[in-house]
Amino acid sequence: MDASQCSVLVVADAQNSDDSLSLLHTTFSSVTFVPTHTDIVGILQAHNRNKDDGSATLVILDDSVFSKVDLFDTLDSLRFALSIGLLQHVAPVVYSSSQSTDYMLECLDHGAVNYILKPLRQDVVTTLFLNTLRESIRQRRKDHHQQSTLGTHAKASPAEANSDSSQGKVWKAFEQRLQSLGDVNHNLIYQSISNFFKSENTISRSDMKKIASDSDLRLKTRLCTWGFAPFDLKNYELLQCAFLVLKHVLALPELNDYSVSDGDLYDFLFDVANMYQPLNPYHNFRHAVDVMQSTFYFLCRIGVLSLMDPQASPAPATTDKHPGCYDWLENDATMKDLITPLDALALVLASIGHDVGHPGVNNMFMIRTATPLALMYNDRSVLESFHAMVFFNILQRHCFRRLTEWQTTAKYTRFRKIVVQSILATDMGMHDDYVNKIQRQRERLDTSPVDVSNNDRAEEEIILICGSLIKCADIGNCARPFPVAKEWAEILQREFFAQGDLERELGLSVLPINDRGKIPLEDFQLGFKKNIAEKLFVAVANVLPDMEFTVDTIESNCTVWESRKQNRCGLKSADEAAACDNHAPKTGASDDHSGQASDQHQVSKNPGETQMHDDPPHATPNQQQPSPTGLCGQKDDSPALNQDQDLSNKPGGRKKKNKLSRHCILQ
DSSP: OGGGOEEEEOOTTOOOGGGGGGGGGGOOOOOEOTTTTSSSHHHHHHHTTTSSSSSOEEEEGGGGSSSSHHHHHHHHHHHHHHTTTTTTTEEEEESSSSSOHHHHHHHTTTTTTTEESSSOOHHHHHHHHHHHHHHHHHHHHHHHHHHHHHHHHHOOHHHHHEEEEEEEEHHHHHHHHHHHHHHHHHHHHHHHHHHHOOOOOOOOOOGGGGSOOHHHHHHHHHTTTTTTGGGOOOOHHHHHHHHHHHHHHHHHHGGGGGGGOOOHHHHHHHHTTTOOOOTTSSSSHHHHHHHHHHHHHHHTTTTSSOOTTTTTSSOOOOTTTTTTOTTTTOOOOOOOOOOHHHHHHHHHHHHTTTTTTTSOOOOOHHHHOOOHHHHHTTTTSHHHHHHEEEEEOOOOOHHTHHHHHGGGTTTHHHHHHHHHHHTTTTTTGGGHHHHHHHHHHHHHHHSOOOOOOHHHHHHHHHHHHHHHHHHHHHGGGSOOOOOHHHHHHHHHHHHHHHHHHHHHHHTOOOOOSEEEEETTTHHHHHHHIIIIIHHHHHHHHHHHHHHHHHHHOOOOOOOOHHHHHHHHTOOOOHHHHHHHHHHHOOOSSOOOOOOOOOOSSSOOTTTOOOSSSOOOOOOOOTOOOOOOTTTGGGOOSOOOOOOOOOOSSOOSSOOOGGGGGGGOOOO
16 A cells, blocks of 8 residues: 555645645545534545445544544544444544644544644655554454454355355355445444534543552452442542453453453453543443442352452351352352353453443433434333443454454353343343342242253353342442442432433423432432332342342441431431321332432441451542541441451351341332
8 A cells, every 4th residue: 555545534624724735635646625514424434435445544633623622522433433343444643733742642542543743744744644554454454353263163064165155155245235234233323422422531541650559459459348439539540440350350260261461451441431421420430330349249249259359358268158159059069160250251341331322311311302222222221232232342342352253152152141131131121020030030949959060051040140240230339338328329319310401401201300309319219229229139139148238238228318318307206207208209210220329327237247348438529537426527326337248258147037028128
């Protein structure tokens, strides 16, 4: 390839006041100038369709005609279109008079492949095509890898080899049909994201330089506590948390074949993090990391994974009461025998990607406003289907590509099932159905224990257990220690109110839960916990007894919410509070989650329980640390809640409670 084979698209002002840009015509045969308001992705997409020789396009963005925000939005749009295959062989370059190193790096962080200083010089023009050549080589290597992998697996038998020529023609025709469908799909995806989501590239490689040398140990300690409170963590610290968890799981000997370099893992996480909308109060990357930490912690509780902080808990004794040793597993098997390291990796990955691209509104809003995503997914699990599709696409284009290639057959099928089905399980519109599945699973396990060597039966139970765990993690902040739980509750309520404001602006009816001032926070949380959350956690704890600590914490939190409600209403008895509750609006599991967080009271659980750590909840900037007499100087007569439990506690070791008599469940 030389310069004559490259096209140039210049985004500049209509008058083209920069005469030096005319030098482009001396080197490139095709130079097109377009204004800033043009649909750049659409123009490039049409150009791609009109050429089939793999030639590349250089996109020069004159930053003098953009605001900084608009320039970065344009770069982000181009990068996303390239990442999902909507565009190929496109090299964006920023053309600027600024010599600020920080600004240059920001442009590269947002997807520019080069940065050129004004005015344009002939020697620079002569070498510009190298940018497009580099991008074309990168794309061709990716295409070649996919084709060679396909070719390797296609030669499965002599019979198939004998029909290679006919299969080649049939496959080529089939690929063309798939491509036409893919164009429609990519356009719908791009339109959906353009309408509802704009990435702001909130985390970049340059940010990671801010990580202190001792931060890994500090973050590992926090990641190994159930009182994990990420509110004070910066974006780059959140990304480092995700990096540490994935690095810990990938270090398992059974996953040696899927080793990933630190650089590749960071690249993957940058793309995941930047697909989350930072303007969402709740459904942002902080929530994703919180869900990932919950999932990781649950897998440690049930004995599938070990803690990354060796000082977090003494090593559990090797006894019949070892975590993850349940009566429904045959031949003394444990959960570690049932859920393989690859299964655990799939679930942890699903956790960090379960809400990518979330627009900050729920499925009902997407359906009521006839969004392209609702049309694409036929009004069924709209956002969850979108999250699963986008996240699996990200997996395919990064260091986990091997796990997403269909030619790996059984491993691919199971990995994809866990990732996709786990993300779909987070649809709160299907909450009651899923709880019923878990309850039926417990009944099935009572009469038919699992032999882990029976792959089909084991996989059936694993898929459901993984879905159960990510559901618990997704709404798990309501089972965090009360200070953490209340903070999340307030954050989620802000996002609900923002949706209510949008619904009102559009002339739509506003649900009480989204209407400011209609439902007090206490009623919102009690309704959610009693009607939705505890039913899930009780059902899961009946299958996985090591999860019972979550039910205990929810009950303790309910006690605090009830007390706060009585104080708010000026009531003197629980009976009066219950009577008041009968007149309060109920919250249902119609479509969304409930989070919670920090407050002035902590309630105790079982006095004899040990802790993994004694560190207090991490304070947010607007949150005061507890004083000896309680937070904010108020006397707190209730003993402190243990944030974390020792993972060496025997599952089911405490006296079993009658699940049906738990005071927090509304019959």
